[in-house]
Amino acid sequence: xxxxxxxxxxxxxxxxxxxxxxxxxxxxxxxxxxxxxxxxxxxxxxxxxxxxxxxxxxxxxxxxxxxxxxxxxxxxxxxxxxxxxxxxxxxxxxxxxxxxxxxxxxxxxxxxxxxxxxxxxxxxxxxxxxxxxxxxxxxxxxxxxxxxxxxxxxxxxxxxxxxxxxxxxxxxxxxxxxxxxxxxxxxxxxxxxxxxxxxxxxxxxxxxxxxxxxxxxxxxxxxxxxxxxxxxxxxxxxxxx
Amino acid sequence: xxxxxxxxxxxxxxxxxxxxxxxxxxxxxxxxxxxxxxxxxxxxxxxxxxxxxxxxxxxxxxxxxxxxxxxxxxxxxxxxxxxxxxxxxxxxxxxxxxxxxxxxxxxxxxxxxxxxxxxxxxxxxxxxxxxxxxxxxxxxxxxxxxxxxxxxxxxxxxxxxxxxxxxxxxxxxxxxxxxxxxxxxxxxxxxxxxxxxxxxxxxxxxxxxxxxxxxxxxxxxxxxxxxxxxxxxxxxxxxxxxxxxxxxxxxxxxxxxxxxxxxxx
Numbered sequence: 001x002x003x004x005x006x007x008x009x010x011x012x013x014x015x016x017x018x019x020x021x022x023x024x025x026x027x028x029x030x031x032x033x034x035x036x037x038x039x040x041x042x043x044x045x046x047x048x049x050x051x052x053x054x055x056x057x058x059x060x061x062x063x064x065x066x067x068x069x070x071x072x073x074x075x076x077x078x079x080x081x082x083x084x085x086x087x088x089x090x091x092x093x094x095x096x097x098x099x100x101x102x103x104x105x106x107x108x109x110x111x112x113x114x115x116x117x118x119x120x121x122x123x124x125x126x127x128x129x130x131x132x133x134x135x136x137x138x139x140x141x142x143x144x145x146x147x148x149x150x151x152x153x154x155x156x157x158x159x160x161x162x163x164x165x166x167x168x169x170x171x172x173x174x175x176x177x178x179x180x181x182x183x184x185x186x187x188x189x190x191x192x193x194x195x196x197x198x199x200x201x202x203x204x205x206x207x208x209x210x211x212x213x214x215x216x217x218x219x220x221x222x223x224x225x226x227x228x229x230x231x232x233x234x235x236x237x238x239x240x241x
Numbered sequence: 242x243x244x245x246x247x248x249x250x251x252x253x254x255x256x257x258x259x260x261x262x263x264x265x266x267x268x269x270x271x272x273x274x275x276x277x278x279x280x281x282x283x284x285x286x287x288x289x290x291x292x293x294x295x296x297x298x299x300x301x302x303x304x305x306x307x308x309x310x311x312x313x314x315x316x317x318x319x320x321x322x323x324x325x326x327x328x329x330x331x332x333x334x335x336x337x338x339x340x341x342x343x344x345x346x347x348x349x350x351x352x353x354x355x356x357x358x359x360x361x362x363x364x365x366x367x368x369x370x371x372x373x374x375x376x377x378x379x380x381x382x383x384x385x386x387x388x389x390x391x392x393x394x395x396x397x398x399x400x401x402x403x404x405x406x407x408x409x410x411x412x413x414x415x416x417x418x419x420x421x422x423x424x425x426x427x428x429x430x431x432x433x434x435x436x437x438x439x440x441x442x443x444x445x446x447x448x449x450x451x452x453x454x455x456x457x458x459x460x461x462x463x464x465x466x467x468x469x470x471x472x473x474x475x476x477x478x479x480x481x482x483x484x485x486x487x488x489x490x491x492x493x494x495x496x497x498x499x500x501x502x503x504x505x506x
Contacts (some may be wrong), residue, residue, distance in 0.1 A: 145332035148300050149346035149394055150322045159345065163336045240335040240376075 030210035038214040050218050052194040056112055056184035060119025061176055068127025076135035093125050105191040119183030127172035134168020167241055170234040177230040181223045247314045250276035255308035268294050270455040281431040283441035286451035292434040296400045300326040312398055323397040327404045331387035333375040340371040343389045365389045381412035388420055401433035442491045450497050459501055462494050
């Protein structure tokens with residue numbers, strides 16, 4: 001925490017001094033003092049936009065996790081299913097989300113759903129990939145130990161395979177917590193009038209660069225907070241490797 | 242054949258092989274062996290010759306290509322719930338504490354008598370560690386947990402794959418003595434694979450010396466009668482080491498093992 005504050009303070013100080021030293025115009029790069037003043041002035045509006053973005057991020061993580069976990073369980077249960085499903089998953093990841101976003105907005109409208117779907121598309125793959133990998137790499141000695149204790153297939157799955165794979169799932173969830181804001185903001189850039197992304201586009205069109213940075217700082221703060229909470233909860237409950 | 246002989250662990254014409262870099266490696270070829278019910282039998286032989294594979298076959302972890310394994314006059318499938326294996330690596334679940342690791346196989350069983358669990362944990366010297374997680378325990382304690390977990394399974398046939406190999410000499414002596422006293426008390430049938438000739442001679446009612454490629458029993462040894470009625474205590478074990486007849490017994494196993502190794506290399 002203290003280290004984070006120190007790093008942020010150092011960056012802000014260098015940034016402030018550089019803006020003043022090079023005499024940069026505010027519309028090019030506003031100094032942090034101007035950005036903080038913009039946060040203060042636009043606080044009420046920023047909070048409303050941030051709450052939309054937050055809901056979209058959390059919904060993306062929740063839905064993406066469920067789909068990712070379910071897909072991993074299906075893939076790891078059968079080699080045949082893996083052969084059929086994996087190419088589709090890889091194809092879905094090879095299309096840049098920036099290219100898909102306008103289509104999703106067209107199909108699903110300007111509301112929250114399209115942004116959540118974009119977020120889900122970004123989030124579910126790291127979860128699927130990490131969890132599948134972990135499920136396939138459960139140490140054979142643990143499985144053998146379970147078998148010699150006469151555990152049934154269902155017991156082996158719930159008592160050994162799932163707990164042993166949870167650290168892998170957690171790695172995927174941590175990545176998801178970092179990537180989910182990208183989906184929400186990309187969706188907001190492309191369409192709609194709510195969310196930090198749309199506030200940034202609106203400010204950009206009016207050369208209110210300080211407002212853009214204000215939204216960006218709030219987004220960074222939100223992302224770090226979501227990641228830290230995710231990491232804290234996961235490390236507390238899934239501490240083994 | 243009397244009733245006891247029928248109940249023995251019988252391995253008949255067992256063949257098993259696997260492929261290593263496209264080369265077929267024959268581990269067992271028409272392997273035959275009989276392990277007496279209620280007795281402690283040890284198998285000794287060089288490493289990498291298929292002794293662990295043999296235990297895994299009996300534990301049902303791998304399937305033989307051909308042959309038949311019978312215990313208590315029943316096929317392996319019917320008695321598999323009476324057989325358990327303690328491996329060299331204790332293979333404990335890192336997310337469970339000692340107590341939960343021990344009751345892993347019994348946690349959903351309503352018939353589990355938790356008083357027995359507590360007594361077993363105490364008897365095996367884990368009383369004060371029952372809330373500890375595996376990463377906080379020493380090698381000796383980890384192996385005790387694995388042993389307690391296997392004993393709570395109430396097996397009729399206990400398979401031991403070098404269970405004391407990773408332990409220091411003192412832990413090895415203490416744990417092996419405790420394990421053997423529990424085994425004797427419950428008249429379990431035990432088949433142990435070990436590299437230690439001394440350990441095999443000290444603990445077993447019968448020692449099988451094996452040859453290599455493929456694995457086969459070359460010679461059987463039984464301890465001299467004077468050792469048969471020794472009490473299984475630390476003192477008993479230490480006395481055994483000073484016993485002349487024991488030393489002769491140990492020497493004959495050692496000489497045979499070395500001559501087989503020299504011949505087959």
